[in-house]
Amino acid sequence: MTPLRVTVKLLNPIAGDDLPRLDALLLGEVIEMTNVPQIVRVGRDTPCPPAFEFPIPIEVAEIDGHRIARCSSPIGMTPKWEGIEYIHKRFAADAVDLIHPDCLGVVQTKRGYFKGERLPLRSRLIPEIAWFCVGDADPLLKILDRVKTIGKKRAHGNAVVESWSVEAVDNDQSWFTESPWGSVLMRELPHSPSLPADLCGHRLDIGACAPPYWHRARYIERVSPI
Amino acid sequence: MREVVIHLLMEALGPITHDSGTVGNESVIAQEPVDIGDGVVNVPKITGNAIRHCCVREPGGLWLRDFLGFRGDAKFATFLLSGGQPEKTEGENTLIVSEMYRLFPHFKLLGGSVKTIIKGQHDSWIGALVCEEKRRYFEHVLPKGVVPESRMKPAAFWTPSTPLQYNRTDQSNTGHIDKAVGSSEMMIWGGQYVMAGALFHTAFHLHRALDVDVGALLLALRGWQESGAVLGGKRRIGHGRMKASLYAPGVDTEKCIRAYVDHMHAVKQDATLWLAGHFVASVAGEQQPKVKKGRPAKQGAGA
Numbered sequence: 001m002t003p004l005r006v007t008v009k010l011l012n013p014i015a016g017d018d019l020p021r022l023d024a025l026l027l028g029e030v031i032e033m034t035n036v037p038q039i040v041r042v043g044r045d046t047p048c049p050p051a052f053e054f055p056i057p058i059e060v061a062e063i064d065g066h067r068i069a070r071c072s073s074p075i076g077m078t079p080k081w082e083g084i085e086y087i088h089k090r091f092a093a094d095a096v097d098l099i100h101p102d103c104l105g106v107v108q109t110k111r112g113y114f115k116g117e118r119l120p121l122r123s124r125l126i127p128e129i130a131w132f133c134v135g136d137a138d139p140l141l142k143i144l145d146r147v148k149t150i151g152k153k154r155a156h157g158n159a160v161v162e163s164w165s166v167e168a169v170d171n172d173q174s175w176f177t178e179s180p181w182g183s184v185l186m187r188e189l190p191h192s193p194s195l196p197a198d199l200c201g202h203r204l205d206i207g208a209c210a211p212p213y214w215h216r217a218r219y220i221e222r223v224s225p226i
Numbered sequence: 227m228r229e230v231v232i233h234l235l236m237e238a239l240g241p242i243t244h245d246s247g248t249v250g251n252e253s254v255i256a257q258e259p260v261d262i263g264d265g266v267v268n269v270p271k272i273t274g275n276a277i278r279h280c281c282v283r284e285p286g287g288l289w290l291r292d293f294l295g296f297r298g299d300a301k302f303a304t305f306l307l308s309g310g311q312p313e314k315t316e317g318e319n320t321l322i323v324s325e326m327y328r329l330f331p332h333f334k335l336l337g338g339s340v341k342t343i344i345k346g347q348h349d350s351w352i353g354a355l356v357c358e359e360k361r362r363y364f365e366h367v368l369p370k371g372v373v374p375e376s377r378m379k380p381a382a383f384w385t386p387s388t389p390l391q392y393n394r395t396d397q398s399n400t401g402h403i404d405k406a407v408g409s410s411e412m413m414i415w416g417g418q419y420v421m422a423g424a425l426f427h428t429a430f431h432l433h434r435a436l437d438v439d440v441g442a443l444l445l446a447l448r449g450w451q452e453s454g455a456v457l458g459g460k461r462r463i464g465h466g467r468m469k470a471s472l473y474a475p476g477v478d479t480e481k482c483i484r485a486y487v488d489h490m491h492a493v494k495q496d497a498t499l500w501l502a503g504h505f506v507a508s509v510a511g512e513q514q515p516k517v518k519k520g521r522p523a524k525q526g527a528g529a
Contacts, residue, residue: 011362011363011366011367012258012260012352012354012363013258013259032433032434043342043343080259080261080266081259081261081266083259085273086246087275088275089308090308091300091303091304092303092304092307092308095303095306095307097291097297098291098297098298098302098303098306098307099297099298099299099300099302099303100297100298100299100506101297103297103298103299103300107300113301113304113311113313114300114304114311125259125261125266127261146229148231148349148431149349149431153274154349155274155278155337155346155348155349155350156273156274156275156278156349156350156352157273157274157277157349157350157351157352157428158274158352160351160352160363160367162362162366
Protein backbone atom coordinates (compact mmCIF):
# COMPACT_ATOMS: atom_id res chain seq x y z
CA MET A 1 0.00 0.00 0.00
CA THR A 2 1.31 3.43 -0.99
CA PRO A 3 0.41 7.06 -0.23
CA LEU A 4 -2.16 8.24 -2.75
CA ARG A 5 -4.30 11.20 -3.66
CA VAL A 6 -7.81 10.40 -4.88
CA THR A 7 -9.62 13.10 -6.84
CA VAL A 8 -13.14 13.25 -8.18
CA LYS A 9 -14.39 15.77 -10.74
CA LEU A 10 -18.07 16.63 -10.58
CA LEU A 11 -20.39 17.80 -13.31
CA ASN A 12 -23.13 19.37 -11.20
CA PRO A 13 -23.77 20.53 -7.62
CA ILE A 14 -23.37 18.26 -4.63
CA ALA A 15 -26.08 18.19 -1.96
CA GLY A 16 -25.75 18.07 1.80
CA ASP A 17 -23.70 19.77 4.50
CA ASP A 18 -20.86 17.26 4.66
CA LEU A 19 -18.80 16.03 1.75
CA PRO A 20 -18.60 12.23 1.43
CA ARG A 21 -15.87 10.32 3.20
CA LEU A 22 -13.79 8.03 1.07
CA ASP A 23 -13.76 5.06 3.47
CA ALA A 24 -17.57 5.14 3.80
CA LEU A 25 -18.00 5.46 0.04
CA LEU A 26 -15.72 2.50 -0.61
CA LEU A 27 -17.30 0.37 2.08
CA GLY A 28 -20.76 1.07 0.66
CA GLU A 29 -19.66 0.03 -2.81
CA VAL A 30 -17.89 -3.10 -1.57
CA ILE A 31 -21.07 -4.14 0.25
CA GLU A 32 -23.14 -3.46 -2.89
CA MET A 33 -20.73 -5.61 -4.89
CA THR A 34 -21.17 -8.53 -2.54
CA ASN A 35 -24.92 -8.59 -3.33
CA VAL A 36 -25.98 -9.14 0.25
CA PRO A 37 -27.64 -5.85 1.18
CA GLN A 38 -30.23 -7.43 3.46
CA ILE A 39 -27.61 -9.26 5.51
CA VAL A 40 -25.48 -6.21 6.27
CA ARG A 41 -28.36 -3.76 6.53
CA VAL A 42 -27.74 -1.57 9.55
CA GLY A 43 -30.23 0.84 11.07
CA ARG A 44 -30.17 3.22 13.98
CA ASP A 45 -31.94 0.64 16.11
CA THR A 46 -29.73 -2.31 15.16
CA PRO A 47 -26.32 -3.05 16.65
CA CYS A 48 -23.37 -1.61 14.79
CA PRO A 49 -21.13 -4.20 13.11
CA PRO A 50 -17.38 -4.23 13.74
CA ALA A 51 -15.56 -1.53 11.77
CA PHE A 52 -14.37 -2.57 8.31
CA GLU A 53 -15.83 -6.06 8.43
CA PHE A 54 -15.60 -6.00 4.65
CA PRO A 55 -12.08 -5.28 3.39
CA ILE A 56 -11.49 -2.10 1.39
CA PRO A 57 -8.33 -1.26 -0.58
CA ILE A 58 -7.29 1.31 1.99
CA GLU A 59 -5.05 0.52 4.92
CA VAL A 60 -6.88 0.25 8.22
CA ALA A 61 -4.84 1.04 11.34
CA GLU A 62 -5.69 0.77 15.00
CA ILE A 63 -5.53 3.66 17.43
CA ASP A 64 -6.57 3.08 21.02
CA GLY A 65 -8.50 -0.05 20.04
CA HIS A 66 -10.46 1.73 17.28
CA ARG A 67 -9.98 0.64 13.68
CA ILE A 68 -9.57 3.73 11.50
CA ALA A 69 -8.99 3.94 7.74
CA ARG A 70 -5.84 5.69 6.63
CA CYS A 71 -7.60 8.34 4.58
CA SER A 72 -8.12 12.02 5.14
CA SER A 73 -11.36 13.92 5.43
CA PRO A 74 -12.65 15.23 2.08
CA ILE A 75 -10.97 18.40 0.85
CA GLY A 76 -13.28 20.33 -1.48
CA MET A 77 -12.39 23.20 -3.77
CA THR A 78 -13.91 26.53 -2.82
CA PRO A 79 -17.53 26.31 -3.97
CA LYS A 80 -18.21 28.25 -7.14
CA TRP A 81 -21.86 28.50 -6.19
CA GLU A 82 -23.86 27.77 -3.08
CA GLY A 83 -27.60 27.70 -2.57
CA ILE A 84 -30.57 25.93 -1.06
CA GLU A 85 -32.84 23.52 -2.89
CA TYR A 86 -36.15 22.31 -1.58
CA ILE A 87 -37.61 18.83 -1.72
CA HIS A 88 -41.38 18.87 -1.64
CA LYS A 89 -43.85 16.22 -0.71
CA ARG A 90 -47.56 16.40 -0.07
CA PHE A 91 -50.51 14.11 0.36
CA ALA A 92 -52.19 13.64 -3.03
CA ALA A 93 -55.76 14.34 -2.02
CA ASP A 94 -56.88 14.00 -5.63
CA ALA A 95 -55.79 10.36 -5.74
CA VAL A 96 -59.03 9.17 -4.21
CA ASP A 97 -59.28 6.31 -6.67
CA LEU A 98 -56.34 4.68 -4.87
CA ILE A 99 -58.26 4.59 -1.62
CA HIS A 100 -60.80 1.95 -0.73
CA PRO A 101 -64.31 3.41 -0.31
CA ASP A 102 -64.38 2.26 3.32
CA CYS A 103 -61.24 4.27 4.03
CA LEU A 104 -62.35 7.62 2.65
CA GLY A 105 -62.60 10.44 5.10
CA VAL A 106 -60.77 13.38 6.56
CA VAL A 107 -56.99 13.15 6.33
CA GLN A 108 -55.04 15.37 8.68
CA THR A 109 -52.33 17.03 6.55
CA LYS A 110 -51.23 19.74 8.97
CA ARG A 111 -49.45 17.33 11.28
CA GLY A 112 -48.59 13.68 11.69
CA TYR A 113 -48.08 11.04 9.03
CA PHE A 114 -49.59 12.95 6.13
CA LYS A 115 -48.01 16.33 6.85
CA GLY A 116 -46.55 17.99 3.76
CA GLU A 117 -42.84 18.67 3.51
CA ARG A 118 -40.63 21.40 2.14
CA LEU A 119 -37.20 20.23 3.15
CA PRO A 120 -34.26 22.55 2.55
CA LEU A 121 -31.15 20.97 1.13
CA ARG A 122 -27.81 22.75 0.93
CA SER A 123 -26.34 22.54 -2.55
CA ARG A 124 -22.83 23.55 -3.66
CA LEU A 125 -21.03 23.60 -6.98
CA ILE A 126 -17.66 22.12 -6.05
CA PRO A 127 -15.80 21.10 -9.19
CA GLU A 128 -13.24 18.86 -7.45
CA ILE A 129 -12.93 16.98 -4.18
CA ALA A 130 -9.73 15.24 -3.04
CA TRP A 131 -8.74 12.76 -0.34
CA PHE A 132 -5.28 11.63 0.77
CA CYS A 133 -4.99 7.97 1.68
CA VAL A 134 -2.72 4.96 1.90
CA GLY A 135 -3.96 2.16 -0.32
CA ASP A 136 -3.75 0.05 -3.46
CA ALA A 137 -4.28 2.26 -6.50
CA ASP A 138 -5.64 -0.25 -9.00
CA PRO A 139 -8.36 -1.95 -6.92
CA LEU A 140 -9.27 1.46 -5.52
CA LEU A 141 -9.86 2.92 -8.96
CA LYS A 142 -11.75 -0.21 -10.04
CA ILE A 143 -14.24 0.24 -7.20
CA LEU A 144 -14.49 4.00 -7.58
CA ASP A 145 -15.22 3.77 -11.30
CA ARG A 146 -18.52 2.15 -10.33
CA VAL A 147 -19.55 5.27 -8.44
CA LYS A 148 -21.46 7.56 -10.80
CA THR A 149 -22.90 10.00 -8.27
CA ILE A 150 -21.87 11.04 -4.75
CA GLY A 151 -23.19 12.99 -1.78
CA LYS A 152 -26.75 13.35 -0.56
CA LYS A 153 -29.84 12.75 -2.70
CA ARG A 154 -27.90 10.78 -5.27
CA ALA A 155 -31.17 9.27 -6.44
CA HIS A 156 -32.27 12.77 -7.51
CA GLY A 157 -29.34 13.32 -9.86
CA ASN A 158 -27.02 15.38 -7.68
CA ALA A 159 -23.22 15.36 -8.05
CA VAL A 160 -22.77 13.33 -11.23
CA VAL A 161 -19.17 12.16 -11.41
CA GLU A 162 -17.13 13.15 -14.44
CA SER A 163 -14.01 11.17 -13.54
CA TRP A 164 -12.03 9.59 -10.72
CA SER A 165 -8.27 9.73 -10.57
CA VAL A 166 -5.83 8.04 -8.21
CA GLU A 167 -2.23 9.20 -8.20
CA ALA A 168 0.79 8.42 -6.06
CA VAL A 169 2.14 11.12 -3.75
CA ASP A 170 5.46 11.32 -1.91
CA ASN A 171 4.26 11.65 1.67
CA ASP A 172 1.52 10.00 3.66
CA GLN A 173 -0.93 12.80 4.52
CA SER A 174 -3.87 10.62 5.42
CA TRP A 175 -4.00 11.43 9.15
CA PHE A 176 -1.55 14.28 9.62
CA THR A 177 0.42 16.63 7.44
CA GLU A 178 3.49 18.56 8.47
CA SER A 179 3.44 22.32 8.84
CA PRO A 180 5.62 24.97 10.50
CA TRP A 181 3.19 24.91 13.47
CA GLY A 182 3.24 21.14 13.94
CA SER A 183 1.21 18.15 12.72
CA VAL A 184 -2.04 19.33 11.14
CA LEU A 185 -4.94 16.95 11.67
CA MET A 186 -6.39 15.65 8.40
CA ARG A 187 -9.33 13.57 9.66
CA GLU A 188 -11.36 12.67 12.74
CA LEU A 189 -9.41 10.48 15.15
CA PRO A 190 -10.14 9.17 18.65
CA HIS A 191 -8.97 11.54 21.34
CA SER A 192 -6.10 9.63 22.92
CA PRO A 193 -2.58 10.08 24.28
CA SER A 194 -1.18 8.41 21.17
CA LEU A 195 -1.89 11.52 19.08
CA PRO A 196 1.18 13.64 18.23
CA ALA A 197 2.18 16.10 20.93
CA ASP A 198 2.44 18.94 18.39
CA LEU A 199 -1.05 18.32 16.90
CA CYS A 200 -2.68 21.48 15.58
CA GLY A 201 -5.72 22.49 13.50
CA HIS A 202 -8.18 20.47 15.53
CA ARG A 203 -11.00 20.68 18.00
CA LEU A 204 -12.48 18.25 20.47
CA ASP A 205 -15.97 16.87 19.82
CA ILE A 206 -18.13 13.77 19.94
CA GLY A 207 -18.74 11.69 16.82
CA ALA A 208 -17.77 8.66 14.80
CA CYS A 209 -14.36 7.87 13.32
CA ALA A 210 -15.37 4.91 11.15
CA PRO A 211 -18.35 4.10 8.93
CA PRO A 212 -21.28 4.13 9.39
CA TYR A 213 -20.53 7.64 10.67
CA TRP A 214 -24.18 8.31 11.52
CA HIS A 215 -24.51 5.35 13.93
CA ARG A 216 -24.61 6.48 17.54
CA ALA A 217 -22.89 3.30 18.70
CA ARG A 218 -19.79 4.60 16.93
CA TYR A 219 -19.80 7.92 18.77
CA ILE A 220 -16.67 8.56 20.84
CA GLU A 221 -14.71 11.52 22.06
CA ARG A 222 -12.59 12.52 19.10
CA VAL A 223 -10.51 15.25 17.54
CA SER A 224 -11.78 16.79 14.29
CA PRO A 225 -10.09 19.06 11.78
CA ILE A 226 -11.19 22.69 12.08
CA MET B 227 -27.52 -8.47 -11.95
CA ARG B 228 -25.99 -5.53 -13.74
CA GLU B 229 -25.70 -1.80 -13.81
CA VAL B 230 -28.00 -0.32 -16.44
CA VAL B 231 -28.25 3.29 -17.59
CA ILE B 232 -31.31 4.26 -19.64
CA HIS B 233 -31.25 7.67 -21.27
CA LEU B 234 -34.33 9.69 -22.10
CA LEU B 235 -34.32 12.60 -24.53
CA MET B 236 -37.35 14.87 -24.30
CA GLU B 237 -38.25 17.54 -26.80
CA ALA B 238 -40.58 20.26 -25.52
CA LEU B 239 -43.77 20.49 -27.55
CA GLY B 240 -45.03 23.46 -25.54
CA PRO B 241 -43.63 25.87 -22.98
CA ILE B 242 -41.95 24.17 -20.02
CA THR B 243 -42.60 25.82 -16.68
CA HIS B 244 -41.02 23.73 -13.96
CA ASP B 245 -40.98 26.48 -11.37
CA SER B 246 -38.90 26.89 -8.25
CA GLY B 247 -40.50 29.99 -6.75
CA THR B 248 -41.98 33.38 -7.47
CA VAL B 249 -40.78 36.95 -7.63
CA GLY B 250 -43.76 39.24 -7.21
CA ASN B 251 -46.45 37.67 -9.36
CA GLU B 252 -43.98 36.10 -11.79
CA SER B 253 -42.85 32.52 -11.43
CA VAL B 254 -39.19 31.61 -11.70
CA ILE B 255 -38.14 28.36 -13.35
CA ALA B 256 -35.83 25.88 -11.63
CA GLN B 257 -32.23 26.40 -12.65
CA GLU B 258 -28.89 24.79 -11.95
CA PRO B 259 -25.52 26.51 -11.77
CA VAL B 260 -23.04 25.45 -14.45
CA ASP B 261 -19.33 26.14 -14.29
CA ILE B 262 -18.23 27.42 -17.70
CA GLY B 263 -14.62 28.01 -16.76
CA ASP B 264 -14.58 31.78 -16.35
CA GLY B 265 -17.73 31.93 -14.24
CA VAL B 266 -20.98 30.28 -13.29
CA VAL B 267 -24.20 30.64 -15.27
CA ASN B 268 -27.67 29.41 -14.40
CA VAL B 269 -29.30 27.01 -16.81
CA PRO B 270 -32.90 25.74 -16.68
CA LYS B 271 -33.42 22.24 -15.39
CA ILE B 272 -36.11 19.80 -14.36
CA THR B 273 -35.34 18.48 -10.90
CA GLY B 274 -34.53 14.83 -10.39
CA ASN B 275 -37.36 14.69 -7.87
CA ALA B 276 -39.89 15.72 -10.55
CA ILE B 277 -38.46 13.28 -13.10
CA ARG B 278 -38.54 10.49 -10.54
CA HIS B 279 -42.15 11.18 -9.61
CA CYS B 280 -43.72 12.02 -12.98
CA CYS B 281 -41.85 9.57 -15.21
CA VAL B 282 -41.47 6.58 -12.91
CA ARG B 283 -43.28 6.55 -9.58
CA GLU B 284 -46.70 7.78 -10.64
CA PRO B 285 -47.20 5.91 -13.95
CA GLY B 286 -45.65 2.72 -12.55
CA GLY B 287 -47.77 2.94 -9.41
CA LEU B 288 -50.97 3.55 -11.32
CA TRP B 289 -50.22 0.56 -13.55
CA LEU B 290 -49.87 -1.57 -10.42
CA ARG B 291 -53.17 -0.25 -9.06
CA ASP B 292 -54.96 -1.21 -12.26
CA PHE B 293 -53.19 -4.54 -12.57
CA LEU B 294 -53.81 -5.65 -9.00
CA GLY B 295 -57.15 -3.90 -8.66
CA PHE B 296 -56.09 -3.00 -5.15
CA ARG B 297 -57.40 -0.09 -3.10
CA GLY B 298 -56.02 0.60 0.35
CA ASP B 299 -56.04 3.26 3.00
CA ALA B 300 -54.66 6.79 2.74
CA LYS B 301 -51.23 5.45 3.73
CA PHE B 302 -51.35 3.22 0.67
CA ALA B 303 -51.99 6.23 -1.57
CA THR B 304 -49.06 8.03 0.05
CA PHE B 305 -46.82 5.00 -0.32
CA LEU B 306 -47.74 4.53 -3.97
CA LEU B 307 -47.33 8.17 -4.97
CA SER B 308 -44.55 9.40 -2.73
CA GLY B 309 -42.97 6.43 -1.00
CA GLY B 310 -44.69 6.74 2.37
CA GLN B 311 -43.37 8.31 5.54
CA PRO B 312 -40.85 6.98 8.06
CA GLU B 313 -42.56 5.67 11.18
CA LYS B 314 -41.23 4.76 14.56
CA THR B 315 -40.11 1.16 14.33
CA GLU B 316 -38.39 -1.41 16.44
CA GLY B 317 -35.35 -2.22 14.36
CA GLU B 318 -34.85 -2.86 10.68
CA ASN B 319 -37.13 -5.51 9.28
CA THR B 320 -35.08 -7.22 6.58
CA LEU B 321 -37.95 -9.60 5.83
CA ILE B 322 -40.07 -6.68 4.62
CA VAL B 323 -37.21 -5.43 2.46
CA SER B 324 -36.63 -8.83 0.93
CA GLU B 325 -40.33 -9.46 0.26
CA MET B 326 -40.90 -6.03 -1.23
CA TYR B 327 -37.90 -6.42 -3.54
CA ARG B 328 -39.12 -9.87 -4.61
CA LEU B 329 -42.75 -9.00 -5.22
CA PHE B 330 -42.50 -5.46 -6.56
CA PRO B 331 -39.64 -4.59 -8.92
CA HIS B 332 -41.29 -1.17 -9.22
CA PHE B 333 -40.95 -0.48 -5.49
CA LYS B 334 -37.47 -2.00 -5.52
CA LEU B 335 -36.45 0.72 -7.97
CA LEU B 336 -37.93 3.52 -5.91
CA GLY B 337 -37.68 2.41 -2.32
CA GLY B 338 -40.08 3.68 0.28
CA SER B 339 -41.10 3.36 3.86
CA VAL B 340 -43.14 0.39 5.04
CA LYS B 341 -42.48 0.14 8.76
CA THR B 342 -38.81 0.30 7.80
CA ILE B 343 -37.05 2.68 5.41
CA ILE B 344 -36.19 0.81 2.22
CA LYS B 345 -33.55 2.05 -0.17
CA GLY B 346 -34.41 2.33 -3.84
CA GLN B 347 -32.16 0.78 -6.43
CA HIS B 348 -32.17 3.45 -9.06
CA ASP B 349 -31.04 7.05 -9.51
CA SER B 350 -33.03 9.51 -11.60
CA TRP B 351 -30.80 12.17 -13.03
CA ILE B 352 -31.63 15.83 -13.38
CA GLY B 353 -33.48 16.86 -16.54
CA ALA B 354 -30.66 18.86 -18.12
CA LEU B 355 -31.33 21.34 -20.91
CA VAL B 356 -29.27 20.58 -24.00
CA CYS B 357 -27.34 23.82 -24.47
CA GLU B 358 -23.87 25.15 -25.08
CA GLU B 359 -23.17 25.66 -21.37
CA LYS B 360 -23.77 21.97 -20.70
CA ARG B 361 -21.53 20.73 -23.53
CA ARG B 362 -18.97 19.21 -21.15
CA TYR B 363 -21.76 17.39 -19.30
CA PHE B 364 -23.19 15.86 -22.46
CA GLU B 365 -19.79 14.94 -23.84
CA HIS B 366 -19.36 12.90 -20.70
CA VAL B 367 -22.78 11.27 -20.19
CA LEU B 368 -23.73 10.49 -23.80
CA PRO B 369 -21.87 9.07 -26.78
CA LYS B 370 -21.05 11.55 -29.50
CA GLY B 371 -23.87 12.15 -31.96
CA VAL B 372 -26.77 11.23 -29.68
CA VAL B 373 -27.44 14.90 -28.97
CA PRO B 374 -27.69 16.86 -32.25
CA GLU B 375 -25.08 19.58 -32.57
CA SER B 376 -27.77 21.96 -33.82
CA ARG B 377 -29.29 21.99 -30.28
CA MET B 378 -26.08 23.23 -28.67
CA LYS B 379 -27.20 26.83 -28.43
CA PRO B 380 -26.78 29.15 -25.45
CA ALA B 381 -29.34 28.52 -22.69
CA ALA B 382 -30.58 32.10 -23.11
CA PHE B 383 -31.79 31.15 -26.59
CA TRP B 384 -34.24 28.63 -25.08
CA THR B 385 -35.46 30.94 -22.31
CA PRO B 386 -37.01 34.05 -23.86
CA SER B 387 -36.37 37.24 -21.94
CA THR B 388 -40.04 38.26 -22.14
CA PRO B 389 -41.99 36.24 -19.59
CA LEU B 390 -45.29 34.57 -20.37
CA GLN B 391 -48.25 36.62 -19.21
CA TYR B 392 -51.76 35.48 -18.46
CA ASN B 393 -54.77 37.15 -16.95
CA ARG B 394 -57.18 35.36 -14.70
CA THR B 395 -59.84 35.84 -17.35
CA ASP B 396 -60.57 37.92 -20.38
CA GLN B 397 -61.59 41.19 -18.77
CA SER B 398 -63.42 42.51 -21.82
CA ASN B 399 -66.04 39.78 -21.50
CA THR B 400 -66.61 39.81 -17.79
CA GLY B 401 -67.20 43.37 -16.76
CA HIS B 402 -65.11 42.72 -13.66
CA ILE B 403 -63.95 46.29 -13.58
CA ASP B 404 -63.90 48.19 -10.38
CA LYS B 405 -66.06 51.14 -11.36
CA ALA B 406 -65.14 53.30 -8.40
CA VAL B 407 -61.39 53.09 -9.00
CA GLY B 408 -61.56 52.54 -12.73
CA SER B 409 -58.97 49.74 -12.69
CA SER B 410 -59.20 46.01 -13.16
CA GLU B 411 -59.45 43.69 -10.20
CA MET B 412 -57.88 40.89 -12.25
CA MET B 413 -54.27 39.96 -11.63
CA ILE B 414 -51.73 39.43 -14.35
CA TRP B 415 -49.66 36.34 -13.71
CA GLY B 416 -47.07 34.29 -15.58
CA GLY B 417 -43.32 34.07 -15.59
CA GLN B 418 -40.26 32.47 -17.04
CA TYR B 419 -40.43 29.45 -19.31
CA VAL B 420 -38.36 27.27 -21.59
CA MET B 421 -39.68 27.52 -25.12
CA ALA B 422 -41.03 24.73 -27.27
CA GLY B 423 -38.36 22.96 -29.29
CA ALA B 424 -35.87 22.81 -26.42
CA LEU B 425 -34.35 19.42 -25.74
CA PHE B 426 -33.91 17.95 -22.26
CA HIS B 427 -31.95 14.89 -21.28
CA THR B 428 -32.28 12.70 -18.25
CA ALA B 429 -31.12 9.21 -17.35
CA PHE B 430 -32.06 6.41 -15.01
CA HIS B 431 -29.22 4.47 -13.43
CA LEU B 432 -30.38 1.08 -12.17
CA HIS B 433 -28.16 -0.68 -9.65
CA ARG B 434 -27.86 -4.46 -9.54
CA ALA B 435 -30.79 -4.71 -11.90
CA LEU B 436 -32.54 -7.79 -13.22
CA ASP B 437 -34.55 -7.83 -16.43
CA VAL B 438 -37.76 -7.44 -14.41
CA ASP B 439 -36.41 -4.29 -12.76
CA VAL B 440 -35.49 -2.78 -16.11
CA GLY B 441 -38.94 -3.84 -17.36
CA ALA B 442 -40.65 -2.06 -14.45
CA LEU B 443 -38.85 1.16 -15.32
CA LEU B 444 -39.53 0.86 -19.03
CA LEU B 445 -43.21 0.09 -18.47
CA ALA B 446 -43.51 3.15 -16.24
CA LEU B 447 -41.82 5.31 -18.87
CA ARG B 448 -44.17 3.91 -21.50
CA GLY B 449 -47.14 4.71 -19.25
CA TRP B 450 -45.88 8.25 -18.82
CA GLN B 451 -45.49 8.71 -22.58
CA GLU B 452 -48.91 7.23 -23.30
CA SER B 453 -50.53 9.56 -20.79
CA GLY B 454 -49.18 12.60 -22.62
CA ALA B 455 -45.57 12.83 -21.40
CA VAL B 456 -46.13 15.94 -19.33
CA LEU B 457 -43.60 17.46 -16.94
CA GLY B 458 -43.56 20.62 -14.87
CA GLY B 459 -46.29 23.01 -13.86
CA LYS B 460 -49.28 24.72 -15.52
CA ARG B 461 -50.29 21.47 -17.19
CA ARG B 462 -53.95 22.48 -17.16
CA ILE B 463 -53.20 25.18 -19.74
CA GLY B 464 -51.07 22.98 -21.98
CA HIS B 465 -47.58 23.53 -20.61
CA GLY B 466 -45.02 20.79 -20.12
CA ARG B 467 -45.84 18.51 -23.02
CA MET B 468 -42.86 16.48 -24.17
CA LYS B 469 -42.02 14.10 -26.98
CA ALA B 470 -39.74 11.51 -25.45
CA SER B 471 -37.38 9.01 -27.00
CA LEU B 472 -35.38 6.32 -25.25
CA TYR B 473 -31.71 5.63 -25.72
CA ALA B 474 -30.88 2.36 -24.00
CA PRO B 475 -27.94 0.58 -25.61
CA GLY B 476 -27.81 -3.12 -24.80
CA VAL B 477 -31.34 -3.27 -23.43
CA ASP B 478 -34.04 -5.33 -25.13
CA THR B 479 -37.02 -3.15 -24.25
CA GLU B 480 -39.80 -5.55 -25.18
CA LYS B 481 -38.15 -8.53 -23.54
CA CYS B 482 -37.67 -6.66 -20.26
CA ILE B 483 -41.24 -5.34 -20.20
CA ARG B 484 -42.57 -8.82 -20.95
CA ALA B 485 -40.42 -10.25 -18.15
CA TYR B 486 -41.86 -7.69 -15.72
CA VAL B 487 -45.48 -8.30 -16.72
CA ASP B 488 -44.97 -12.08 -16.55
CA HIS B 489 -43.38 -11.68 -13.13
CA MET B 490 -46.31 -9.63 -11.85
CA HIS B 491 -48.77 -12.23 -13.18
CA ALA B 492 -46.81 -14.93 -11.34
CA VAL B 493 -46.80 -13.09 -8.00
CA LYS B 494 -50.16 -11.32 -8.32
CA GLN B 495 -51.80 -13.08 -5.40
CA ASP B 496 -48.80 -12.74 -3.09
CA ALA B 497 -48.40 -9.09 -4.05
CA THR B 498 -52.03 -8.31 -3.26
CA LEU B 499 -51.78 -10.11 0.08
CA TRP B 500 -48.59 -8.21 0.91
CA LEU B 501 -50.27 -4.89 0.21
CA ALA B 502 -53.38 -5.92 2.12
CA GLY B 503 -51.22 -6.93 5.07
CA HIS B 504 -49.53 -3.54 5.21
CA PHE B 505 -52.24 -1.13 4.10
CA VAL B 506 -55.60 -2.55 5.08
CA ALA B 507 -55.02 -4.04 8.53
CA SER B 508 -53.96 -0.62 9.80
CA VAL B 509 -57.22 0.82 8.54
CA ALA B 510 -59.26 -1.71 10.45
CA GLY B 511 -57.42 -0.59 13.57
CA GLU B 512 -57.98 3.08 12.89
CA GLN B 513 -61.66 2.64 12.25
CA GLN B 514 -62.44 1.26 15.67
CA PRO B 515 -65.20 3.33 17.25
CA LYS B 516 -63.53 6.10 19.18
CA VAL B 517 -64.35 6.89 22.78
CA LYS B 518 -66.12 10.21 22.88
CA LYS B 519 -63.89 12.82 24.43
CA GLY B 520 -64.97 15.81 26.46
CA ARG B 521 -66.34 16.57 29.86
CA PRO B 522 -68.60 13.82 31.16
CA ALA B 523 -72.23 14.83 31.71
CA LYS B 524 -72.90 15.84 35.30
CA GLN B 525 -74.94 13.41 37.28
CA GLY B 526 -77.99 14.94 38.70
CA ALA B 527 -77.40 18.33 37.16
CA GLY B 528 -80.05 20.86 37.98
CA ALA B 529 -81.26 18.84 40.91
